[in-house]
Amino acid sequence: MQAFPIFLSLQGRRALIVGGGDAAARKAELVLKAGGQISLIAETVGGEVAQFIAEGHVSWAGRSFDESDLEGMSLVIVASEDESIQARVSAAAQRRCVPVNVVDRPALSSFIMPAIIDRSPITIAVSTGGTAPALARRIRAEIERTLPAALGRLARFAEMFREQVRRTLVVPRARRRFWDRVFEGRVGELALAGDEIGARRELIRLLDGFRSEVPSVGMVHLVGAGPGDPDLLTLKAHRLLQRADVLVYDRLVSDEILSMARRDAERVYVGKKRANHCVPQEEINDRLVALARAGKSVVRLKGGDPFVFGRGGEEVEALVKAGVAVEVVPGVTAALGCASSAGIPLTHRDHAQACVLVTGHLKNGTVDLDWKMLSRPRQTVVIYMGTGALPQIASQLISHGLPASTPVALIENGTTDRERRIVGTLATIDRQAQRAFLTGPTLCMVGAVVGLAMSREQEFNFESRMGL
Structure with a gap:
């Protein structure tokens, strides 16, 4: 900023x-x-x-x-x-x-x-820091089209009841839920239409309902944050970020995505990286349960999709066992995001009739996978968290029948402006990875489709991100 x-x-x-x-x-x-x-x-x-x-x-x-x-x-x-x-x-x-x-x-x-959108008393300002005033005006025009002309009327109507609502609903979370219902529902529609009497009647009815509501246990939303690019976040995920009382997130969630949440939302970091789980999974489960039982709306943000190597299933089991309501919001998993960004089709009629997703975590110095299945021809193998085990992965795939010349791509920080791609073969990829000093989240793709995509890089104009 x-x-x-x-x-x-x-x-x-x-x-x-x-x-x-x-x-x-x-x-x-x-x-x-x-x-x-x-x-x-x-x-x-x-x-x-x-x-x-x-x-x-x-x-x-x-x-x-x-x-x-x-x-x-x-x-x-x-x-x-x-x-x-x-x-x-x-x-x-x-x-x-x-x-x-x-x-x-x-x-x-x-x-x-700034470029100004005036819906007094609501004022929205757009600035490019003086770098591109014409762009600020264009952004203003885009926002103008989405906002009702009578938005200021709705704000003035809400101001009349602000103190009454504050006295009636003393719990901040209850007030936020109430105002969300006001602005998104019938009350807001009536106020925007100029029917102040009808809007007042509906607001009082809604407030009476909230007053008599028994405090309930909160809810946990397991939300996929996607592969890195904030534009790939789903609309539902964005909406939940705006309403969350607490964000529980790990290192795969970017600052750009965190900035989309409510400014006053509590943030709980439970970062994990290869071979370094700073917060044990059992403790994360317990925290989610405790936060929900405190009546809070919790968003558990996970890189990619919660149910693809995100241990989302374990968290759902723990929450259900504790009697906590849970919702899963899918995200774009890294395999799909990185494949699209790199122009690598995971399936192809002439080259790959199947796609297999596996995790390449080392355990006791080995990777325990079904190598015979992974070495079948005419398929794409996508390996999550496998950079630390590249020598073993390449060796096992070759020894189980894949040619040493099989194309391999490593995609670091996929879909972001920091994306790097290392392209080689099973015989060369480990040496290339060592020279590249990969430090960010990296995905490994193995199969003929990698070579197909790289042979077309001029057409796709992907060479600016290549790291050979």
């Missing part, structure tokens, strides 16, 4: 605008809407600015800027095209620690004017 987003109250405060053209008029209109009192410095003024002055909304001094003009100002906007004036006003304002924005000159500004 390049800048800290804040909303500044200008009600009754003084703001200085330097410049008298169209840009000054646009900024003056925004400041006036926020309740600010404007002093404007410009030797000449254009039509819209002149109208503001004539209507008494703006105090104008028809001269050049002087540093004394900053006295008592809460905000300064420089809308002059004269670069010397821009630099002089910016320097003077920053010496006095007065926030200053120079239009289209982020380097001279201490704050950036």
Whole structure:
């Protein structure tokens, strides 16, 4: 985050605008809407600015800027095209620690004017940090299309009942659930439609129902966080993140996905990595049960899919045994995400009629797998957590009948902007992996489809991520 987003109250405060053209008029209109009192410095003024002055909304001094003009100002906007004036006003304002924005000159500004969506009292601001204002405007337009024009009416309606709801529902989680029901249900529909009487009646009925509700045990949602790219998170997973009281997550869940959760949600890290389980599975199970029994809505975030080498089945069994409600939300497992990202088809009519997913964990120095089954022709083998056992895996597959020339791909940090691919054969892949110093989560794919995809890399334009 390049800048800290804040909303500044200008009600009754003084703001200085330097410049008298169209840009000054646009900024003056925004400041006036926020309740600010404007002093404007410009030797000449254009039509819209002149109208503001004539209507008494703006105090104008028809001269050049002087540093004394900053006295008592809460905000300064420089809308002059004269670069010397821009630099002089910016320097003077920053010496006095007065926030200053120079239009289209982020380097001279201490704050950036965002693209604004106004549904007063709801205000949404979009900023690109001054790097691409046109992109910010496009994002604003996309958001505008999704928001009801009467959204401000709904906010004002909710404000009327905020204190009553706070007194009636003293438990924060109950209040959050109540407001979710208000905004997503019939109350919100009526308020947006302008039927305040009907909305009031429905809200009181809903509040009475919540008041008489017996406190219940919470619920645990086992949510697949996908292979890494936050855009691959399901809509349901995103919705649950927004409502969770607690997030229980491991190291395969990215910061980008965690940032989608409610800001005030409790975060419990139970990170696991190969050969280092910092929190035993039994303790994780106990924590989930305890959190749910405390009445909390718990999201157990797991990389990939909870039921594909995620020990989700064990957690479901523990929760059901403890009498805790549990829901499983699928995610894109690493095999599917990495295959798509790398352009490797897991099945192919001419090369692979089957796909096998296995885990390559070492146990007592060996990997206990059905090597005869894995060495069958015309199939793709995907090995999770197998980088530490690559020598054994390659040796066993070769000794059980797969040619040493069988193509192999290692995909590290798949689907993210840190993705790396190492492509070789069963005979070479271990040496290549050692040279590459793989440290992130890595998937191993074995089969003819790997060679097929790599021979088409020019067509797919995947070579920018290749690590040969």
